[in-house]
Amino acid sequence: MIAEVGRFCLILALIITSLQVVAGLWGARRQNAQLLAVANSAAVAQFIFIALAFALLVWLFVVSDFSVMVVAANSATIKPMFYKITSTWGNHEGSMLLWVLILAFFGAAIGVLGRTMPAPFKARVLGIQGLISLGFLAFIIFTSSPFARLFPVPVEGAGFNPLLQDPGLAAHPPLLYLGYVGFSTAFSFAVAALIEGRTDTVWVRYARPWIIIAWICLTIGITLGSLWAYYELGWGGWWFWDPVENASLMPWLLGTALVHSALVVERRFALVRWTILLGILTFSMSLLGTFVVRSGILTSVHAFAVDPARGAFILVLLVLATGGGLALYAIRSPALGAGRVFSLVSREGSLVLNNILLVTITGTVFLGTFYPLLIDLLTEDKISVGAPFYAMTFVPMAAPLLLVMVIGPMLSWRRDSGQGLTMRLAPALFVGFAVLVLVAAGTHGAKAIAALWLAMAAWIVVGSLMILVRRTRLGQVSAAESVTLLKALPPATFGLVLAHAGIGLLVAGLAGGALFKQEGVAMLGAGQSVPFVGRMLTLVGVRPGREANYEFVRGRIEIRRGTGKPGLLFPERRFYPERQSETTEAGVRVTPLGNLYVALGDQAEDGRWTVRYYSHPLAIWIWLVGGVMALGGGVALFDRRNWLAPERQPAQAVQTPGSMPA
Amino acid sequence: MTLPRPVVLLAAIAPFAVFIVLAIALAFGLKNDPAALPSVLVGKPAPIFALGPVRANDSGFSTADITGKVAVINVFGSWCSACRLEHPMLMDLAAQGVTIHGIDWKDDPADGAAWLARFGDPYARVGNDQSGRLALDLGVSGAPETFIIDKAGRIRYKLVGPITPERWRDEMAPLIAQLEAGQ
Numbered sequence: 001m002i003a004e005v006g007r008f009c010l011i012l013a014l015i016i017t018s019l020q021v022v023a024g025l026w027g028a029r030r031q032n033a034q035l036l037a038v039a040n041s042a043a044v045a046q047f048i049f050i051a052l053a054f055a056l057l058v059w060l061f062v063v064s065d066f067s068v069m070v071v072a073a074n075s076a077t078i079k080p081m082f083y084k085i086t087s088t089w090g091n092h093e094g095s096m097l098l099w100v101l102i103l104a105f106f107g108a109a110i111g112v113l114g115r116t117m118p119a120p121f122k123a124r125v126l127g128i129q130g131l132i133s134l135g136f137l138a139f140i141i142f143t144s145s146p147f148a149r150l151f152p153v154p155v156e157g158a159g160f161n162p163l164l165q166d167p168g169l170a171a172h173p174p175l176l177y178l179g180y181v182g183f184s185t186a187f188s189f190a191v192a193a194l195i196e197g198r199t200d201t202v203w204v205r206y207a208r209p210w211i212i213i214a215w216i217c218l219t220i221g222i223t224l225g226s227l228w229a230y231y232e233l234g235w236g237g238w239w240f241w242d243p244v245e246n247a248s249l250m251p252w253l254l255g256t257a258l259v260h261s262a263l264v265v266e267r268r269f270a271l272v273r274w275t276i277l278l279g280i281l282t283f284s285m286s287l288l289g290t291f292v293v294r295s296g297i298l299t300s301v302h303a304f305a306v307d308p309a310r311g312a313f314i315l316v317l318l319v320l321a322t323g324g325g326l327a328l329y330a331i332r333s334p335a336l337g338a339g340r341v342f343s344l345v346s347r348e349g350s351l352v353l354n355n356i357l358l359v360t361i362t363g364t365v366f367l368g369t370f371y372p373l374l375i376d377l378l379t380e381d382k383i384s385v386g387a388p389f390y391a392m393t394f395v396p397m398a399a400p401l402l403l404v405m406v407i408g409p410m411l412s413w414r415r416d417s418g419q420g421l422t423m424r425l426a427p428a429l430f431v432g433f434a435v436l437v438l439v440a441a442g443t444h445g446a447k448a449i450a451a452l453w454l455a456m457a458a459w460i461v462v463g464s465l466m467i468l469v470r471r472t473r474l475g476q477v478s479a480a481e482s483v484t485l486l487k488a489l490p491p492a493t494f495g496l497v498l499a500h501a502g503i504g505l506l507v508a509g510l511a512g513g514a515l516f517k518q519e520g521v522a523m524l525g526a527g528q529s530v531p532f533v534g535r536m537l538t539l540v541g542v543r544p545g546r547e548a549n550y551e552f553v554r555g556r557i558e559i560r561r562g563t564g565k566p567g568l569l570f571p572e573r574r575f576y577p578e579r580q581s582e583t584t585e586a587g588v589r590v591t592p593l594g595n596l597y598v599a600l601g602d603q604a605e606d607g608r609w610t611v612r613y614y615s616h617p618l619a620i621w622i623w624l625v626g627g628v629m630a631l632g633g634g635v636a637l638f639d640r641r642n643w644l645a646p647e648r649q650p651a652q653a654v655q656t657p658g659s660m661p662a
Numbered sequence: 663m664t665l666p667r668p669v670v671l672l673a674a675i676a677p678f679a680v681f682i683v684l685a686i687a688l689a690f691g692l693k694n695d696p697a698a699l700p701s702v703l704v705g706k707p708a709p710i711f712a713l714g715p716v717r718a719n720d721s722g723f724s725t726a727d728i729t730g731k732v733a734v735i736n737v738f739g740s741w742c743s744a745c746r747l748e749h750p751m752l753m754d755l756a757a758q759g760v761t762i763h764g765i766d767w768k769d770d771p772a773d774g775a776a777w778l779a780r781f782g783d784p785y786a787r788v789g790n791d792q793s794g795r796l797a798l799d800l801g802v803s804g805a806p807e808t809f810i811i812d813k814a815g816r817i818r819y820k821l822v823g824p825i826t827p828e829r830w831r832d833e834m835a836p837l838i839a840q841l842e843a844g845q
Contacts, residue, residue, distance in 0.1 A: 277677060284681075291688075312689075319685045326678035333674045334667075370687075582741065 003068050003147040006056035010097075010147075013049040013104070014137045016042050017130050020107075024127025025195075028120040036123040040111045043126045046133060047101075047108035054101045057146050058088045066157050069150040070094060076157040078549045086170035092294065092310070093146035095173055099290065100136045102174075102181040106210065107133065110185065117206050124192035125185075125206075132184055135317040143310050172224045176248055179218020180286040183251055185210035186258060190279030191325050194332045204265045204275060209637055211262060211279075215255045216633040222248050223626025230588075230619075238622060241390050246369040247289030250362050254282040257358035260351050268413055270339035270348050274355070277333070280325040285362070287318045292369070343415040350408030357401040364393045402456050402507065405500055406463030410470060428466055432459035443515070453511030460504030464497050495636025502628035505621045512618030516594070519614040525607060533615045536560045537598070542609055550574045555600040555609065557587060571600040571611075595619040704820055708811050709799035713789025716766045716774040723763055723789025725815075732841045733811045734762045734834075736785070736825075737797060739769040740777035742805040748824030749781050755830070756784035764788035767797045767805055810834065812841045 020042035027035025057070075061084050066072040074091040075084055089098040107129040114122050140146070189207035225245065230238040239245065258278040264271045291314045342348040368389050410424045422429070436455035440448060469475070471493060472485040522530040524539040531537075540556040552574045559567040569587030576583070589596040594617035601610030665673075712724035728735075736752060738745040752762060764785035766774035771790040778788070791797055800809065801820075810819035819837055821829065 273674075281677070315685070315688055318688075322681055323678070323685065326681050330675045330678045334670045 002056050002060060002065070003149060006053045006060075007141075007145060007147040009049045009053040009056070010137060010141055010145075013046050013053070014134065014141060016046045016049065017133045017137060020046060020130035021127050021134060024123040024125075024130060028123040028127065031120060033119070036119045039123045039126045039130075043104075043107040043111035043130070046130070047104040050097075050101050050104045050137075053147075054088075054097055057094060057097060058085055061085060061088045064157065066155070067149055067151070067153040068146075069148045070146050072150050072154050072157045074157070076549065080548055082167075083170070089173050090170075093140070093144045093148075095177075096136070096140050096144050096294070097146050098174060099177055099181060100133060100140060102177050103129070103133050103136065103184055106182055106185055110210070114206060118202070121192060121196060121198070121202065121206075124195055125188045128188040128191045129184060132187070132317075132321060135320065139310075139313050139317065143313050172221060172228060175217050175224060176221030179214050179216075179221050179255075180248070180251060180289060182210065182214025182217055183255055183283045183286050185214065186255075186279040187283035187321070187325060190276045191328060193276060194325075194328045197332060197335060201266050201269055204262045207279070208259075208262050208266065211255065211258055212633050212637050215252070215259055216630045216637075218248065218252050218255060219626050219630045219633065222252060223623050223630075227623050230623075238619075241368065243369050244293055246365050247292045250365055250369075251282055251285040251289060253358050253362040253365070254278060254285050257355045257362075258282050260354050260358075264348050264351050265339075268340055268342065268348055270342055271352070271355075272339040273333045273336050276336070277329060278355075278359075280322065280329060284318070284322040284325070287314070287321060291315055291318055340414075342413075345411065345416050345418050347408060347411045347413045347416070350404055350411055353404050354401065354408065357397055357404070361394060361397050361401070364397065365390070368393070399456070402460055402503070405503065406460055406466075409467045409496060409500070410463075424470060425463060425466065427469075428459050428463035431462045432456065434458075439515070447515050450511045450515035453507055454515065457504045457508035457511060460507060461501050464500035464504060467493065467497050467500075490639050490641065492636045492639040492641070495632045495634075495639070498632030498635060499629045500632075502625045502632060505628060506625040509618045509621030509625065512594075512621070513616055516617040517615065519612070521601075521610065521612045523604060523608040524611050525609075528608075530611075530613075532613055533596075534561060535596075537611070537613060538566075539609060539611060542600070542603075550576045553600070553603075555587070555598075555611070557598050557611070559589065559596065569596070569598050571598045573600055590620050592620065593617065704817055706817055708809070708815050708817050709796065711789075711796045711799070713765065713791055713796060714771065716764075716771050716788045716790045717778065717783070718775065720788075723765070723787040727787045728763065728811060729815065730813055731761075732813055732838055734760065734838065735765060735809045735811065736762055737765045737767050737800075737802050737805050737807040737809075739767045739805045740773040741769060744824055745806045746781070748806045749784070751825050751827065751830070752784035753782050755825075761786045765796060766790045766792075767802065768792065768794050808834075810837055810841070813844065 020039050023035045023042060024039035026032075027039055060068050060071050061075050062081070064071065064075055064077050064084065066075075070091055070093045074087045074094075079087070088094045107126060110117075110122070110129065111126060114125075117125075186207055189203045189210075193203035222245075225248065226238045229240065258275065261271045261275045261278055265275045291311065294310055294314055406428060407421070407425065410421065432455040435458040436451055439451035439454050443451065468486070468489075471489055472482040474482045477485075518533055520530070520532055522528075524530065526539060526541045529536050529538040536559070538558040538560065540558050542553055542555045544551065544553045546552070552572050554570050554572045557569045557571065559569065567589055569589055571587035572585040574583045574585060584599055587598045587600075594615055597614040597616055599612045601612055603609050708725075710725045713722045715722040727733075738748075756762060762784055764787070766788060769790065769792060771792070774788075774790060778785070789796075800807075800817075806824055808819075808821045808825055809817055812818045818841065819834065821834070825834070
């Protein structure tokens with residue numbers, strides 16, 4: 001019964017969404033206030049019904065109703081309650097439902113929070129948002145209903161992928177989706193602006209907070225995913241350039257470019273057309289990511305049961321959304337103003353360079369992800385593109401980006417003489433150079449490349465802090481005056497500093513890892529020790545045990561340094577009988593300077609265990625970065641300018657909104 | 663920064679044009695079944711092999727068992743979750759009287775035997791390939807994989823991933839019938 005109610009809710013949502021599309025787009029065209037209000041209410045109602053359907057699905061998982069197919073296939077009574085709930089979105093049908101739930105959430109949020117938006121524009125945005133919803137609701141109802149019944153009803157469910165039984169991973173898809181799907185707002189705002197032929201900055205103004213929210217969520221989502229890979233996959237890697245990872249990285253890269261170019265539109269009224277294009281492309285990358293993951297077009301056949309019909313459906317949605325958006329762009333964009341002129345050496349100039357680099361990097365990742373597919377099409381060879389490809393392409397393009405991101409914020413808008421730039425950047429240059437010399441000398445020049453990267457990291461962190469120094473005119477005016485200036489700085493500036501400094505920490509974490517990483521492997525019997533990075537690792541013992549839904553062997557490893565109190569690590573191997581599969585849970589000791597990572601391997605015939613151990617210097621920084629950058633985005637969100645109606649129009653944009661035939 | 667009109671128009675249309683090309687490529691990619699990994703060995707003679715037993719009191723699986731017959735050989739392992747997914751299909755086929763042989767790949771024979779005892783044993787003959795040597799000769803890239811070998815001992819078909827009812831009905835069963843008829 002509950003399943004049928006859930007299905008009914010989805011069908012209702014589909015009908016309401018159709019209403020939202022018609023009322024929004026047609027109402028805006030007719031300037032009909034009543035229709036505009038209908039679009040608004042429909043966006044909220046759509047969210048309520050999808051949320052209800054989702055809640056019902058969660059409930060079906062909670063009570064283990066195996067008469068419902070997805071529950072039977074993905075849950076089991078013996079599973080802990082927490083994972084019963086998280087298995088709601090640990091499968092195709094449930095995760096797609098989560099996808100539209102989040103899409104509807106953004107629609108409803110725009111409906112409720114976007115009070116200051118011009119009504120016709122808002123209705124168009126909701127109409128476009130509704131169109132996307134419509135496609136995905138149809139996808140769910142017609143190809144992937146989470147409420148399909150199963151007969152005969154099995155006594156026990158078929159479990160759940162044990163690799164996914166992890167708290168970090170349980171939170172990972174929702175956050176990732178918040179990011180992915182959040183970029184739908186960028187798309188809807190951009191397309192609505194194209195429909196209206198808006199040549200002002202209004203759309204960017206209103207879209208910006210949503211884009212930032214999406215960006216924050218995606219940043220955290222990617223970070224969590226990589227953290228999970230680090231301690232679950234058992235060898236200490238944290239990024240694999242796997243198609244699924246790339247699928248989340250591409251919208252992040254374009255979204256980052258979009259956040260920057262939107263800034264240029266808003267403050268300087270330049271890059272107008274380009275920003276609209278980025279808005280469309282960013283969400284297209286999200287759709288592409290969904291397509292890649294859901295069609296199985298690039299994933300290993302051994303991992304998922306692939307259903308080409310689903311892939312085809314999403315591809316059609318992708319073609320309609322992106323193709324429609326780009327076609328509209330082709331028709332409408334030439335009529336939009338080119339924007340204001342700026343000199344190459346200026347804040348805008350640096351942001352253009354930022355955009356060019358970010359888009360090129362995205363292109364590289366895109367190529368790496370889809371090249372195997374292309375080769376397969378042309379030659380029937382199956383190849384895969386791995387880390388070496390990205391090391392060769394991604395890194396050389398990231399380097400100039402890292403240089404620009406420090407210089408850019410130091411430049412003035414419109415035109416900068418470049419005079420005194422060296423002085424403005426002197427501290428960053430100095431610290432970077434000092435780090436280079438110290439590290440190179442400390443390693444006797446053996447790790448020149450890594451030393452260069454560490455210097456780059458120092459350059460970014462110090463350079464980002466210099467933004468604060470410059471904006472508060474520290475040293476040029478009295479300290480009291482600087483404090484006053486500091487207090488007057490808009491939150492966006494702090495957001496900028498945090499996000500940029502975060503990138504610096506990331507580079508430090510990467511370079512530190514490459515520079516000082518050490519690893520070893522030993523066969524240890526109980527009580528045996530092995531020396532490692534100035535410590536003594538002792539395998540105290542290994543004991544087997546059993547939890548609700550898995551069996552495990554747990555090693556107890558003592559880490560002794562000098563005469564101090566020893567630390568303990570408990571690396572585990574788990575065996576899940578329902579799925580006949582094993583997972584590794586590494587023991588990781590985290591310190592700011594580095595991680596000690598221990599994984600338990602097989603037991604040899606003589607009773608000794610294979611123990612692999614790694615030292616990952618500065619590793620934790622890699623993931624802290626996600627937090628720092630997301631925090632930067634969060635702070636920027638509090639900027640008043642995000643939430644006010646635009647108070648003035650740039651001189652060139654005096655054309656009234658909607659003066660183009662709509 | 664004011665661009666000439668043709669450039670503006672071109673820049674407006676280019677994204678759409680590029681996208682259409684990409685979308686066509688993706689559509690073909692979708693049609694291109696990732697499971698139909700063509701083996702360079704299809705059409706070539708199957709390697710000669712003699713595998714040790716998995717089940718207790720069993721003689722294993724060797725070339726002699728399939729000589730002169732059409733053989734369906736399934737590569738599995740107790741560690742392989744997709745094999746678990748495929749397993750009911752194999753049990754169904756065995757119940758219909760289809761002869762399927764098994765290669766227990768990169769697996770401890772005891773684990774393989776326990777797996778068969780627990781979930782059911784669809785195999786006529788089953789051998790253990792713990793070293794992975796035979797699988798290497800067959801060009802196995804993962805489990806499960808299924809091969810069809812003709813009476814002359816040549817590999818005629820290779821499937822990567824679980825056997826699905828559609829694949830069985832549309833591809834494998836007709837091929838077996840054709841090979842049985844002795845082309």
